[in-house]
């Protein structure tokens with residue numbers, strides 16, 4: 001930071017503002033490229049299908065066809081039904097998984113003993129591939145929303161857990177001592193020093209966890225489901241309708257990207273205080 | 281508002297190691313300013329951390345106003361060598377960090393006064409990463425004083441800033457002290473700083489540390505850093521430190537295990 005090299009007489013707020021804008025304003029060319037890339041893919045897709053007819057329609061449907069199918073599905077209300085079912089599940093699973101992870105991580109992160117007792121088991125559970133849970137969850141919980149939401153919660157739990165525990169363990173002891181010096185209670189120490197200091201890790205964990213939630217959502221909906229984007233996918237496959245599959249996949253991509261963008265915004269706001277390398 | 285510190289026959293050793301402090305005695309009167317000088321690694325920070333309650337398991341007694349220190353308390357302020365500001369809090373929130381939320385309203389005038397005293401009025405809403413080293417250290421000073429401790433412990437508080445800023449900060453510290461009259465125990469490596477600030481300078485011997493000599497600085501404040509008496513005291517302290525340091529190289533428990 002520039003202000004670090006100035007003698008400690010008075011602050012120059014305009015200087016600080018200049019640093020701020022330099023932080024946020026990125027090169028516009030990079031953003032253009034970022035937009036151009038998907039646009040180019042879209043054009044290539046269009047050319048390969050509608051124009052050059054390189055693929056048969058039952059292999060790779062044209063974008064125009066996919067758009068028409070999407071419009072039909074939307075008009076019939078099906079798209080909305082599937083999307084809202086999926087969003088509901090993803091949010092419920094993510095909410096439950098992330099909240100549990102938050103609680104467990106704080107306990108594990110604070111206590112060496114609890115970590116030694118609990119962490120090996122949790123790591124064992126973590127290494128079970130997502131699909132392996134499905135038969136058991138169905139066996140234990142029957143078919144319904146419970147096993148699906150549970151599966152998503154499992155998916156969201158671990159990224160949050162792993163990141164937050166290491167975040168807590170990376171909190172600078174020197175900052176914790178500031179808390180001690182002021183005689184903070186254990187709860188206040190967690191709330192006022194440890195969690196804020198571990199916030200960058202927590203937010204990374206939440207972002208990865210949300211990604212996992214979408215992943216596990218599809219796994220949950222591929223099997224024994226009557227609604228959701230995963231169901232649309234499998235339904236499209238069963239009825240030889242790649243255009244429906246494409247609508248499902250593109251919607252998933254869109255939702256994933258949107259939800260991640262939302263969390264990124266939260267992250268940027270919540271972490272405005274960090275003084276870390278931002279890339280050049 | 282200002283407290284007495286009594287250090288009675290305090291010894292301390294860490295788990296796997298030779299003793300760091302041995303039978304150390306020191307008494308500090310209310311509103312007195314005492315500096316600790318001594319060779320590097322002799323245990324000055326350890327003594328300060330014991331007094332703040334950050335470090336435990338010692339022999340002997342540490343008393344603040346007759347109360348044995350068992351845990352950190354708001355009655356003892358501590359200023360670290362580094363600012364240790366919480367990076368997610370603004371300057372103002374860092375300063376009020378130690379205050380209980382329910383006290384916030386009634387301490388509001390005090391906080392405003394403190395911010396003025398350390399000359400941070402214009403940057404109360406900045407984040408730590410937007411501060412220079414000297415500014416950050418002033419925030420740290422204000423934070424350690426916000427709880428109105430009777431004792432302020434300072435561990436090489438100004439060692440990381442340039443000479444000119446250091447002098448300004450010393451003057452600032454004295455001006456705040458003149459209003460609040462807390463008792464100060466200050467670790468420093470800077471003889472001039474010790475002479476400029478303190479009523480007494482305690483020179484510690486090398487490990488295990490005891491008080492080797494106490495030098496009284498009976499000069500009125502504000503002091504002239506270049507006054508003849510200061511220069512004499514300086515030479516005297518330098519000599520005392522040299523003896524203390526040489527003791528460390530030949531005596532028991534040297535850092536090199538000789």
Ligand SMILES: Nc1ncnc2c1ncn2[C@@H]1O[C@H](COP(=O)(O)OP(=O)(O)OP(=O)(O)O)[C@@H](O)[C@H]1O
Pocket residue numbers: 294295297300318319320321322323324325326327
């Ligand atoms: N937590 C600890 N565990 C083990 N040994 C420690 C610990 N803290 C300090 N020591 C030892 O105690 C001795 C005194 O350390 P201390 O930090 O008090 O020295 P100091 O006088 O402040 O030195 P300096 O002037 O260099 O800051 C050192 O030799 C150090 O190795």
Ligand SMILES: [Mg+2]
Pocket residue numbers: 324325326435
């Ligand atoms: Mg030290």
